[in-house]
Amino acid sequence: MATPLPINVGRLTQIAGFELVRMFLTKRGLIALAAFALVWLIILRYPIGQAVGIVSAPDFEQIARDISGSIGLSKLLDWPEAEFAMYWLIALYSFPVFGLFICSDQTVGDRERGTLRFLSLRSTRFEILFGRFLGQLAVLACLVAITLVATLAVLGFRDPSLLAGGFARALSIFLILVITLCPFVALMTLINTFARSSRLSIVLAILYFAAGGIIVGILQWQIPVLGLLDYLFPGVQIELLAGQNLPLLSAVAIPLVQTAVLLSVAQRIFARSSL
Amino acid sequence: MRPLITASGLSKSYGAKLALNNVDFEINKGAPVALVGPNGAGKTTLFSLLCGYIAPSKGSLEILGHKPGSAALFNKVSALPQDAQLDPRFNIDKQLAFYAKLQGMGAKQSQTEALRVLDLVGLKEIAKQRAGDLSHGMRKRVTIAQALIGAPQIVMLDEATAGLDPIHAREVRELVSELSEQATFILSSHDLTELERLCSQVLHLDKGVLSEHQTKTNNTDKHFYTLMLSEAYQNVEQQLQAIAGVSRVYMSQHKEYVVEYQPTSDPLDIALLNFCHQQHWQYRQLVNGHTLENQIFKQEKV
Numbered sequence: 001m002a003t004p005l006p007i008n009v010g011r012l013t014q015i016a017g018f019e020l021v022r023m024f025l026t027k028r029g030l031i032a033l034a035a036f037a038l039v040w041l042i043i044l045r046y047p048i049g050q051a052v053g054i055v056s057a058p059d060f061e062q063i064a065r066d067i068s069g070s071i072g073l074s075k076l077l078d079w080p081e082a083e084f085a086m087y088w089l090i091a092l093y094s095f096p097v098f099g100l101f102i103c104s105d106q107t108v109g110d111r112e113r114g115t116l117r118f119l120s121l122r123s124t125r126f127e128i129l130f131g132r133f134l135g136q137l138a139v140l141a142c143l144v145a146i147t148l149v150a151t152l153a154v155l156g157f158r159d160p161s162l163l164a165g166g167f168a169r170a171l172s173i174f175l176i177l178v179i180t181l182c183p184f185v186a187l188m189t190l191i192n193t194f195a196r197s198s199r200l201s202i203v204l205a206i207l208y209f210a211a212g213g214i215i216v217g218i219l220q221w222q223i224p225v226l227g228l229l230d231y232l233f234p235g236v237q238i239e240l241l242a243g244q245n246l247p248l249l250s251a252v253a254i255p256l257v258q259t260a261v262l263l264s265v266a267q268r269i270f271a272r273s274s275l
Numbered sequence: 276m277r278p279l280i281t282a283s284g285l286s287k288s289y290g291a292k293l294a295l296n297n298v299d300f301e302i303n304k305g306a307p308v309a310l311v312g313p314n315g316a317g318k319t320t321l322f323s324l325l326c327g328y329i330a331p332s333k334g335s336l337e338i339l340g341h342k343p344g345s346a347a348l349f350n351k352v353s354a355l356p357q358d359a360q361l362d363p364r365f366n367i368d369k370q371l372a373f374y375a376k377l378q379g380m381g382a383k384q385s386q387t388e389a390l391r392v393l394d395l396v397g398l399k400e401i402a403k404q405r406a407g408d409l410s411h412g413m414r415k416r417v418t419i420a421q422a423l424i425g426a427p428q429i430v431m432l433d434e435a436t437a438g439l440d441p442i443h444a445r446e447v448r449e450l451v452s453e454l455s456e457q458a459t460f461i462l463s464s465h466d467l468t469e470l471e472r473l474c475s476q477v478l479h480l481d482k483g484v485l486s487e488h489q490t491k492t493n494n495t496d497k498h499f500y501t502l503m504l505s506e507a508y509q510n511v512e513q514q515l516q517a518i519a520g521v522s523r524v525y526m527s528q529h530k531e532y533v534v535e536y537q538p539t540s541d542p543l544d545i546a547l548l549n550f551c552h553q554q555h556w557q558y559r560q561l562v563n564g565h566t567l568e569n570q571i572f573k574q575e576k577v
Contacts, residue, residue: 008346014376026364114359117328118421122349122377275328 011123012131019135020142023102032102040147043090049154051086075244081166083155087147088173092242095144095177096184096235100205103136103188105198107270112196116275129270133189133263140185141178148174176251180241183234183255186262193269209233234258277340278303279429279459280325284334287320294320296483297334302476304428307451307460309470311571312480318463319357321480322433325461326354338429350378353427355418357434357463363407367417368393370406371424378425392420395450397443412439419447423454430454431461436469448473471567479571500534500544501527501566505557514554518546527569 023029076085107129110116119128148170155166187208188201195201212233219226230236237254240246280302287295295317302308312318323329324336327344341347361370368389375385393399396416406414415438422430432451436444444466451460451473464470470477479486504511507530515524515534520543523535536543544561551558 010379011377014373018373021369022364028364110362113362114356115362117326117354117356117359118361118374118418119377120328120344121326121352121354122374124346272330274323 007127007130008123011127012134015119015123015127015131016135016138019132020138022135023139024142036098036143040150044147044150044154047090048083048086048151052082052158073243079169081155081162081169083151083158084166084169084173087151089242091144091147091173091177092180092238095140095181096238098143099140099181099184100188101202102139103185104192104201104205106132106136106189106192108192108195108198108201111275120275125271126267129189129193129267130263133185136185136188137178137182140181141174144174144177144181176241179252179255180235180238181255183258183262186259186266187234190262190266190269193266193273231258234262276303279339280461281337282334283336285321285324285331285336286333287317287324287329288332293483295324295331295480295485298480298483298485300478300485300487302459302461304459306475307455307462307473309474309477309567310461310463310480311465311467311470311477311567316480317483318480319433320483321478322354322356322431322461322463325431326352326356328356350425351427352429352431353422353424354431355422355433355435359418360414361406361417361421363405365405366403367398367406367409368402371417371421374421375424380425388424392423393417395423396420397446412443415439416443416447419450427458429461430458433463434465435462436464436466444469467566467568467571477567477571498536498538499564500536500547501560501562501564501569502532502534502547502551502558503560503562504530504532504551505559506530508554508556511556515547515550518543518550520546527566531566533565533569 024033073089076088079085107116110119116128123131152163152166152170156163187205191201191204191208192198195204216226216229216232219229231254234255236258237246237250241251278301280300282298282300285295285298286293298321310318310321320329324331325338325343327342327348336343338348338352343352361367368386371389371392372382372385375388376382380388390399390402393402396419398413398416398420401409401413406417409417415435419432419435422432435451436447439447448469451462454460455473460473462470462474477487502515511532512524512526515521515532520536520539520541521534522537525533527533534543534547544563547561548558
């Protein structure tokens, strides 16, 4: 079978770009996009749109600070752009789950249909796998960017003087969110190399987090050092990251290392699998 | 001249099942090559090995000096894998243009190329339709079109005409015949007549074992004609045996006779046709040599 390297950047870009076409120019992709837009319209209208009113109400402010402090979110209350504080919490927990669903069919559908056979005569398996990963990540990055722009608009509507600071905040949130999403997409890349359908990929991902979490919990209880196994799970850092209590290096390094490991395992399996 | 494809001691097993057993062959540039054999003989396994979809269990396989699936073969080797489908959600021109871009063409050139190959299979007018909206036969022709993108040196078509109506099957045969000057085709099919028309070299697989045949030459010291009659006549073998130069006659199939002869100065084919005319026998076909079907399967009907 083919040696996976060298990488041809042109082919890689074509494969990744085609994922954007698949998401934004097909009926199925547009339906998913419409559902996504509807959910975020509700989020922007209520939790985010009303965030400032709730948090800055004189009767409520101290209670909010007490509650946030106890769950490690007090730093978020110092953000002048309260809309982004609310956005941050919602996006940080919802996008990874959404990402698992939206990235559930990276290669599995094409492999079952035989379409990968056409592709593999024109690009290496590594280009297909990594190109699809990049494409799916680009799709998620687009969705994150769209929701950030919408949140920025809500912020600007309330107080235009906060727009400049809001833009910088949006940019940093964008980068951290996309990096946080990387291992979730990579996990689906890996599962796609052996699953038989996108539905099964989702089921296996859920099992990985649910059953895997229980098993690691039990092992950790017996042998505390096995707590390190938590790093097998994408999003292990999210709890600390949510309250801005994680050093930037860890916030970036943990997901990137997880992504590299998941992708290299995926590549090893994919390079040896029959198409 | 270096062979296009060289297989040496090639074996592939799936668990305990041996799909290909120690296969050796060479394919040179030139006329199309046929790959025939019954269902389960190992044809698709061999195609999959040639395309790099699976790895051999033993032996070596080289295409243009490279391992199958190698990046060096992109743009040089193309294939129609059996049962592979395009993405049903996309317009076919978009998908073909995408493949052309992967083969290194620019945006505009890839669009032109997509339309060119669709035109070759007579589907230019449905370029904007989604693959999922096409009939089975049309989908097959589109997948043949993808194999013709660019200027491949080797084109492998697995069951290209299966499921096509006779008119379109004929068009595909004509297309292969036209393009065989530019590329070496490897065709698998159950239609031996089709392969006989197109191919000079035949790789016959049965239970994973390979044998080779030639369709257009008598490759032994013996010389044959195959005479196909329109009706069943009495004592044909005995009467044909009486013609000067004929050494042996036997029935290979119903209404089909193989005539073995010694070459002389008088052409036997003319004598055979004259004899049919004198006997008022209507003949359908006179083949110089054995038919491919007779070469591959048991010839003599007892």
